[in-house]
Amino acid sequence: MPIPKAELHLHIEGTLEPELAFALAARNGVTLPYADTEALRKAYLFEDLQSFLNLYYELMAVLRTERDFEDLANAYLARAAAQGVRHAEIFFDPQAHIARGVDMGTVVEGLWRALGDSGTNHGISTRLIMCFLRDESADSAMETLEAAKPYLHRITGIGLDSAEVGHPPVKFREVYEAAAALGLRRVAHAGEEGPPAYITEALDVLGVERVDHGLRCVEDAELVARLVRDRIPLTLCPLSNVRLRAVDVLAEHPLPAMLDAGLLCTVNSDDPAYFGGYVGDNFDAVRSALGLSEDRLRELARNSFVASFLEDDEELRARYLAEVEAYEFS
Numbered sequence: 001m002p003i004p005k006a007e008l009h010l011h012i013e014g015t016l017e018p019e020l021a022f023a024l025a026a027r028n029g030v031t032l033p034y035a036d037t038e039a040l041r042k043a044y045l046f047e048d049l050q051s052f053l054n055l056y057y058e059l060m061a062v063l064r065t066e067r068d069f070e071d072l073a074n075a076y077l078a079r080a081a082a083q084g085v086r087h088a089e090i091f092f093d094p095q096a097h098i099a100r101g102v103d104m105g106t107v108v109e110g111l112w113r114a115l116g117d118s119g120t121n122h123g124i125s126t127r128l129i130m131c132f133l134r135d136e137s138a139d140s141a142m143e144t145l146e147a148a149k150p151y152l153h154r155i156t157g158i159g160l161d162s163a164e165v166g167h168p169p170v171k172f173r174e175v176y177e178a179a180a181a182l183g184l185r186r187v188a189h190a191g192e193e194g195p196p197a198y199i200t201e202a203l204d205v206l207g208v209e210r211v212d213h214g215l216r217c218v219e220d221a222e223l224v225a226r227l228v229r230d231r232i233p234l235t236l237c238p239l240s241n242v243r244l245r246a247v248d249v250l251a252e253h254p255l256p257a258m259l260d261a262g263l264l265c266t267v268n269s270d271d272p273a274y275f276g277g278y279v280g281d282n283f284d285a286v287r288s289a290l291g292l293s294e295d296r297l298r299e300l301a302r303n304s305f306v307a308s309f310l311e312d313d314e315e316l317r318a319r320y321l322a323e324v325e326a327y328e329f330s
């Protein structure tokens, strides 16, 4: 049994496996520009974030109905449960669906058909985090927040994703202020491909409580000191970093140095269908490539629950943390 963990950086659309993509395409009468799953898998050679995003948005064409989103989420939850996930804070990208004529209600209620029963069906507690696409306009983000208002009882927080460079956090100041006033938690992708200054800006201007990726903080010693002092969690995604070439090879990933520096790091899968593994696979990969000790792996699992948005259920968090401490490595 893998160590119990929370997953805090997971795009539900990035869990769309080729087999499910073709099944949904057939169900919805959508034609994909790939002959079969094998041909599709051959397209999974990425040069950078944008080359991945192009395929990620293209395949979303198969997601049309509530049932599609339900099936997608159930497939993820089943795989996550098998890898020790006990709690998942799941991103979704409503603008990418609304642009295709699939409305907010279809996405949220479809996902909720799976998430509402995830404790019973998969042994996983869940939260939803709505992401804004940073390469779309600030007005579009504000319209998206407006469209989400009937569904806020299902949504814990907001995030910011898609193409980072050239779209600094400050562009989204107003929508983050509006979301905070609605009681939503705030995270943002920063420092994946973008510079460390984007991380600082996400903290100062957007008031984020957790930074997604944050990898490039290591280039700014003052920023690292601040993240350590303020216990700001980073949701790292090691296999994603290799596939999108943020690091050359896993053995050179800065995770060990980041843990040594006292950063509150977590390990996550990002878009597991595309990047070669779910969160347990990411744990296994860093364990072998970086030689992490059992103490370090337990620290990563502990951090995942500490960094989670379980302030609304501290009893549950305490139970998960006790499971981590009691875990015996085999």
Ligand code: HPA
Residues within 6 Å of the ligand: 011, 014, 049, 056, 161, 162, 163, 189, 192, 240, 270, 271
């Ligand atoms: N980075 C930015 N945007 C994304 C990602 C990512 O890794 N995955 C899905 N959208």
Ligand code: ZN
Residues within 6 Å of the ligand: 009, 011, 161, 189, 212, 270
């Ligand atoms: Zn991401």
